[in-house]
Amino acid sequence: MTGCRLAVDIGGTFTDVVLETPSGFVSDKVLTTPAAPEQGVLNGVRQVLARANAAASDVGIAIHGATLATNAIIERKGARTALIATRGFRDTLEFAFGHRFDQYDLLMQRPEPLVPRPLRLEAAERVAADGGVLLPLDEASTRGLAKTLRAEKVESVAICFMHGYRNPAHEARARELLLAEAPELHVSVSHEICPEIREYERTSTTVANAYVQPLIASYLGRLTEGLRAMGLTAPLLMIMSSGSLASVETAKRFPIRLVESGPAGGAILGQHVARQVGAEKAIALDMGGTTAKIILLNNFEPRHARSLEVARVQRFLAGSGLPLRIPVIDMIEIGAGGGSIASVDSLGRIVVGPRSAGASPGPACYGLGGGQPTISDADLLLGKLDPDGFAGGTMRLDEAAARSAIETEVAAKMGVDAATAAAGIVEIVDENMANATRVHASDHGDEIESRTLIATGGAAPLHAGRIARKLGVDRVVIPVGAGVGSAHGFLKAPVAYEAVASHVLSLKSFDNTAINALFARLRAEARKIVDLGVGYGPIAERRFADMRYRGQGHDLQVEIPAREYAANDAAALAELFDSTYRRVYNRVIPGLAVEALTWTLVLSRAPPASLSDAPNAIPAASLAEAAGVRRVFDADVGAFVEASVFARGKMKPGARFSGPALIVEDQTTTFAPSAFDGIVSPEGHIVLTRRSQA
Numbered sequence: 099m100t101g102c103r104l105a106v107d108i109g110g111t112f113t114d115v116v117l118e119t120p121s122g123f124v125s126d127k128v129l130t131t132p133a134a135p136e137q138g139v140l141n142g143v144r145q146v147l148a149r150a151n152a153a154a155s156d157v158g159i160a161i162h163g164a165t166l167a168t169n170a171i172i173e174r175k176g177a178r179t180a181l182i183a184t185r186g187f188r189d190t191l192e193f194a195f196g197h198r199f200d201q202y203d204l205l206m207q208r209p210e211p212l213v214p215r216p217l218r219l220e221a222a223e224r225v226a227a228d229g230g231v232l233l234p235l236d237e238a239s240t241r242g243l244a245k246t247l248r249a250e251k252v253e254s255v256a257i258c259f260m261h262g263y264r265n266p267a268h269e270a271r272a273r274e275l276l277l278a279e280a281p282e283l284h285v286s287v288s289h290e291i292c293p294e295i296r297e298y299e300r301t302s303t304t305v306a307n308a309y310v311q312p313l314i315a316s317y318l319g320r321l322t323e324g325l326r327a328m329g330l331t332a333p334l335l336m337i338m339s340s341g342s343l344a345s346v347e348t349a350k351r352f353p354i355r356l357v358e359s360g361p362a363g364g365a366i367l368g369q370h371v372a373r374q375v376g377a378e379k380a381i382a383l384d385m386g387g388t389t390a391k392i393i394l395l396n397n398f399e400p401r402h403a404r405s406l407e408v409a410r411v412q413r414f415l416a417g418s419g420l421p422l423r424i425p426v427i428d429m430i431e432i433g434a435g436g437g438s439i440a441s442v443d444s445l446g447r448i449v450v451g452p453r454s455a456g457a458s459p460g461p462a463c464y465g466l467g468g469g470q471p472t473i474s475d476a477d478l479l480l481g482k483l484d485p486d487g488f489a490g491g492t493m494r495l496d497e498a499a500a501r502s503a504i505e506t507e508v509a510a511k512m513g514v515d516a517a518t519a520a521a522g523i524v525e526i527v528d529e530n531m532a533n534a535t536r537v538h539a540s541d542h543g544d545e546i547e548s549r550t551l552i553a554t555g556g557a558a559p560l561h562a563g564r565i566a567r568k569l570g571v572d573r574v575v576i577p578v579g580a581g582v583g584s585a586h587g588f589l590k591a592p593v594a595y596e597a598v599a600s601h602v603l604s605l606k607s608f609d610n611t612a613i614n615a616l617f618a619r620l621r622a623e624a625r626k627i628v629d630l631g632v633g634y635g636p637i638a639e640r641r642f643a644d645m646r647y648r649g650q651g652h653d654l655q656v657e658i659p660a661r662e663y664a665a666n667d668a669a670a671l672a673e674l675f676d677s678t679y680r681r682v683y684n685r686v687i688p689g690l691a692v693e694a695l696t697w698t699l700v701l702s703r704a705p706p707a708s709l710s711d712a713p714n715a716i717p718a719a720s721l722a723e724a725a726g727v728r729r730v731f732d733a734d735v736g737a738f739v740e741a742s743v744f745a746r747g748k749m750k751p752g753a754r755f756s757g758p759a760l761i762v763e764d765q766t767t768t769f770a771p772s773a774f775d776g777i778v779s780p781e782g783h784i785v786l787t788r789r790s791q792a
Contacts, residue, residue: 100156100158101119101120101156101158102117102118102119102120102150102152102156102157102158103117103118103157103158103159103160103161103589104116104117104118104143104146104157104159104160104161104330104332105117105118105160105161105162105363105585105586105588105589106139106142106143106160106161106162106163106585106588107162107163107164107360107363107582107584107585107588108130108135108138108139108162108163108164108165108166108360109130109165109360109386109387109388109584110130110165110169110386110387110388110389110435110437110454110456110457111129111130111386111387111388111435111436111437111454111455111456111457111460111556112127112128112129112130112386112387112457112556113127113128113129113130113131113135113138113139113141113142114126114127114142114581114582114584114585114765115127115128115139115142115143115145115146115582115585116146116579116582116585116586116588116589117146117147117150117152117157118589119150119152119156123578123579123586124146124149124150125146125579125581125582125585125586125764125765126142126145126146126149126582126764126765127142127489127556127581127582127764127765128141128142128145129457129458129460130456130457131457131458132456132457132458133458134320135164135166135317135321136317136320136321136324138457139162139321139324140321140324140325140328143325143328143330144328153329154325154328154329154330155329155330155331157330157332158332158633159332159333159335159633160325160330160332160333160334160335161334161335161336161337161343161588161589161591162321162334162335162336162337162588163336163337163356163359163360163362163363163584163585163588164356164359164360165359165360165361165388165389166310166313166314166317166356167310167313167314167353167354167356167357167359168357168358168408170309170310170313171212171306171309171310171357171408171409171420172408172409174210174212175313176212176254176309176310176312176313177253177254177284177308177309177310177311177312177313178217178250178251178252178253178254179212179213179217179252179253179254179255179256179305179308179309180213180217180218180219180247180250180252180254180255180256181213181217181218181219181255181256181257181258181301181305181308182219182220182221182240182243182255182256182257182258182272182276183218183219183220183221183258183259183301184220184221184223184224184259184260185220185221185222185223185224186220187220187260187297188215188218188219188220189215189218190258190297190298190301191211191212191213191218191298191301191302191305192208192211192215193298194208194298194417195298195417197417199415199416199417199418200415200418208418209409209418209419209420211305212305212306212309212420213256213305213309216250217250217252219243219246219247221235221236221239221240221243221259221268221272222235222236222239222240223235223236223240223259223268223272224260225259225260225261225262225264225265225268226261227261227264227602228264229261229264229265230265231265231267231268235268235271235272237271237275240271240272240275240276241275241276241278241279243276244275244276244279244280244283245279247276247280247283248280252283253283253284253312254283254284254285254286254308254309254311254312255276255283255284255285255286255308256286256287256288256301256304256305256307256308256309257269257272257273257276257285257286257287257288257304258287258288258297258300258301258304258305259272259288260297262287262288262289262293262300263288263289263292263293263294263295263300263599263600264600264601266287266289266290266293269287269288269289270287270289272287273285273287284308284311284312284315285308286304286305286307286308286311287304288300288301288303288304290351290352291303291304291307291352291354292304292423292424293598293599293600294423294598294599294600294696295600295602295695295696296423298421299405299421299422299423300423302420302421302422303354303421303422303423303424306354306408306420306422307352307353307354310353310354311350311353313353314349314350314353314356315350315353318336318346318349318350321334322334322346333345333630333632334346335593335630336348336349336356336359337356337359337360337362337363337588337591338355338356338359338362338425339355339356339357339358339359339362339406339424339425339426339427340355340362340402340424340425340426340427340594340596341362341363341365341366341400341427341591341592342425342591342592342593342594342595342596342702343591343592343593343594343631344593344594344595344627344630345627345630348595348627354422354424355424355425357406357408357422357424357426358406358426358427358429358431360584361384361389361391361393361427361429361431361584362427362584362587362591363583363584363585363586363587363588363591364382364384364391364393364554364555364583364584364587365382365384365391365393365395365400365427365429365587366587366588366590366591367382367554367577367583367584367586367587367590368380368382368384368393368395368400368552368554368587369382369395369398369399369400370587370590371552371575371577371781371783372395372398372550372552373398374779374781374783375550375575375779375781375783375785377395377398377549377550377552377573377575378396378397378398379394379395379396379397379548379549379550380394380395380398380549380550380551380552381393381394381395381535381546381549381550381551381552381569381571382394382395382400382552382554383531383535383551383552383553383554383555383558383562383565384554384555384558384583384584385434385435385436385531385553385555385556385557385558385561386435386436386555386556386557386584387435387436387437387454387456387457387474387556387557388433388435388437388438388454388456389431389432389433389434389435389452389454390431390432390434390435390531390534390555390557390558391429391430391431392429392430392431392432392531392534392535392538393427393428393429394428394538394539394542394544394549396544400427400428400429401427401428401542402425402426402427402428403425403426403427403428404423404424404425404426404598404644404655404698405421405422405423405424405426406421406422406424406426406428407419407420407421407422408420408422425596425598428542429538430534430535430537430538432451432452432530432531432534433451433452433453433454434450434451434452434473434527434530434531434534435451435454435473435555435557436461436472436473436474436477436556436557437454437455437456437457437460437461437472437473437474438450438451438452438453438454438455438472438473438527439451439453439454439455439470439471439472440470440471440472440473440476440504440507440508440523440526441470441471441507441508442507442508442511442512446511446512448508448512448519448522448523448526449526450473450523450526450527450530451527451530454472455468455470455472461473461474461475461500462475462496462499462500462502462503463475463478463483463485463495463496463497463499463500464493464495464496465494465495465496465499468503469499469503470503470507471500471503471504471507471508471523472503473523473524473527473557474495474500474557475499475500475503475504475520476500476504476519476520476521476523476524477520477524477557477560478495478497478500479497479500479501479504479516479517479520480517480520480521480524480730480731481728481729481730481731481738481741482560482730482731482760482767482769483495483560483767484728484762484767485497487762489764489765490764490765501516504516504519504520504523505519508522508523517731517738520731521731521733524561524564524731524733525564525733527561528561528564528565528568528733529568531561531565532565532568532569535565535569536569546569546570546571547569547570547571549571550571550573550574550575551565551566551569551571551573551574551575552574552575552577553574553575553576553580554577554580554581554583554584554587555580555581555583555584555766556581556765556766557766558580558766559576559580559581559761559766559767559768559769559784560766560767560768560769561769562574562576562768562786563734563757563769563770563771563773563774563786564733564734564771566786566788567734567771567773567788572787572788573785573786573787573788574774574785574786575779575783575784575785575786576761576768576783576784576786577783578781578782578783579765580765580766580768581763581764581765581766582765589705590705591705592631592634592635592702592703592704592705593627593628593630593631593634593702593703593705594627594628594700594701594702594703595623595624595626595627595628595700595701595702596624596698596699596700597620597621597623597624597698597699597700597701598620598696598697598698598699599616599619599620599696599697600695600696600697601613601616601694601695601696601697602693602694602695603693603694604648604691604692604693605668605671605672605691605692605693605694606668606691608663608665608667608668608671610663610664610665610667613663613697614662614663616697617641617697617699620697620698620699621639621699621701624699624700624701625637625701627701628701628702628703631703633706634703634704634705634706635703635704635705635706636703637701637702637703638701638702638703638704639660639699639700639701640657640660640699640700640702641657641658641659641660641697641698641699641700642655642656642657642658642697642698642699642700643655643656643658643671643694643696643697643698644656644694644695644696644697644698645671645675645678645692645693645694645695646692646693646695647687647690647691647692647693648690648691648692648693649690653695653696654675654678654679654682655678655698656671656674656675656678657674658671658674660699671692671694672692675692717750717751717752717778717780718752719752719754719777720750720752720753720754721753721754721755722744722749722753722754722755722778723744723748724742724743724744724755724759725743725744725745725748726742726743727740727741727742727743728740728741728743728760729741730758730760730769732758732771732772733771734771734772734773735772739758739772740758741757741758741759741760741769742755742758742759742760743759743760743762744759744760744761744762745761745762745763746761746762746763746768746784747763749761749778749784750778751778751779751780751781751782752777752778752780753777753778754775754776754777755770755775755776755777756770756774756775756776757770757771757772757773757774757775757776757786758770758771758772759776761776761784768784768786770786773788773789774786774787774788774789775787775789
């Protein structure tokens with residue numbers, strides 16, 4: 099058996115593995131091993147190869163995503179990091195944007211910088227905004243900083259000089275000097291990590307890259323060695339936050355681009371499924387063991403962005419986190435997963451998340467030592483999970499432990515029985531996810547009700563029906579392989595790279611020669627990555643410019659033609675900016691000069707067609723055959739009901755059923771509330787539709 103493709107997604111609780119073979123997909127879930135994440139990956143790969151009766155040498159390509167970088171920043175478990183800045187600018191990280199993200203909170207706490215002040219060092223140098231050298235780099239004092247770094251036991255260094263994006267010579271030379279004195283250091287320079295204007299975001303991104311680089315580089319080294327020892331010598335590609343693929347070496351250099359790599363897979367699968375079921379507008383919900391991710395799809399496409407915040411102090415308040423300037427799929431992420439811990443606060447209210455039991459010790463029902471109540475414990479008590487059939491029967495859930503945890507930590511404190519407490523826990527987390535969706539849609543001016551909800555991840559299919567009711571959504575889709583949805587999404591990701599550079603230029607004095615040279619350099623940088631996509635499609639190119647009216651503080655990303663530019667192209671670029679500005683603000687401002695700040699080039703190669711891409715004939719409708727019944731709590735009716743239980747593996751396209759129903763498979767369980775009817779689509783997806791009278 100040859101030509102297999104492997105995908106692995108490390109989550110906070112489970113590691114998902116999917117193997118695509120010439121005859122179909124084989125998948126598995128194993129507990130994540132936080133102390134040594136590669137062990138969970140290797141365990142999962144061994145299991146899935148054995149189930150497929152395949153050898154490691156049969157794998158032609160392996161694709162990997164993880165939330166390790168994100169978790170390291172949130173949990174502050176990265177390397178001991180120092181910052182070297184231009185003299186006088188060491189406190190850029192604390193000055194931040196210079197405003198209060200919550201002006202009415204007198205006790206407002208800003209996010210703690212990743213580098214404490216004693217480790218923010220200065221170099222004597224200065225470059226002007228046009229790239230001219232105002233003060234040459236003092237090489238002797240810069241070389242002497244290595245002694246301080248060693249004395250402070252620093253592992254990683256971020257170098258961010260004023261206007262380093264315009265003239266990187268000083269940053270490059272400072273790196274040479276430090277590595278000559280201390281070759282064991284990891285060094286990140288801003289002109290490579292974030293070669294863009296805006297000092298704070300550039301510094302924050304470079305520092306974050308340095309903070310996680312030793313951790314990610316060490317992990318990827320151990321993983322690569324483990325796979326080779328297993329006999330898997332195929333190229334290993336990493337899924338980036340933008341939903342594209344890049345080499346392991348690129349990931350080691352730019353690990354900050356991995357912060358949303360796992361969730362990106364859910365967005366890609368959601369996009370693919372939306373096209374299959376004709377959902378032009380959709381909500382992709384990916385709920386795993388630790389977090390829930392919500393992505394809005396318009397015209398079958400997720401919104402992309404060039405910035406995000408991580409480790410927010412206030413979940414929904416912009417400016418309360420650490421800003422990163424990287425290519426990313428625009429999404430909102432909250433601490434709502436199967437392992438999210440429930441408690442009762444001082445006002446007697448149920449609070450769920452963001453703390454998670456993770457994989458170790460895990461929910462109480464896992465029987466691995468966890469004693470705090472979680473969403474999984476509540477779902478078990480409400481009848482949504484089969485204690486004997488969880489994870490395909492490989493893990494037996496301890497219902498007594500789940501009941502004890504909920505009774506002790508929630509029910510007793512509220513004066514209710516365990517079932518009522520469990521229903522309250524689930525209702526709170528469902529409302530948290532619904533509210534996060536409303537906030538995310540409102541931030542972008544999007545409506546919700548006409549959309550289709552596409553649910554992936556181990557926990558989302560259990561909760562999607564109730565969330566849909568809260569949002570006023572009438573259709574829910576549970577894709578094939580939903581329980582390991584992000585890993586399935588990895589197999590549909592393109593090999594791509596986004597190269598970016600800042601070059602401030604007024605369109606009135608458009609220098610086509612300089613811009614053509616800039617894009618030639620960006621294209622050469624991107625080709626090094628996309629040429630790795632052997633067997634993928636032809637190269638596609640897109641270009642963008644971040645533009646604004648002169649004097650404005652914010653800019654808009656405008657797509658521009660991917661070609662050589664002539665001197666008279668300034669008018670065409672200005673027209674494209676006016677069109678974008680009018681679409682966003684419903685007006686233009688005549689007479690103001692337009693300037694471009696940052697230029698972006700994206701090269702991509704589409705993945706080869708997979709088994710699930712083949713069109714299927716519309717099947718004849720038939721009534722699905724239930725394997726039994728189970729009492730389950732339906733929040734829509736506020737009571738326990740008799741639900742039919744179906745084995746998803748035995749449901750053929752065209753099979754119909756009505757809620758309340760449970761559709762069971764190895765990696766997840768779907769709950770169809772009483773108000774929904776269901777059918778299996780030609781592609782094998784479960785489609786739930788709310789009855790009009792419900």
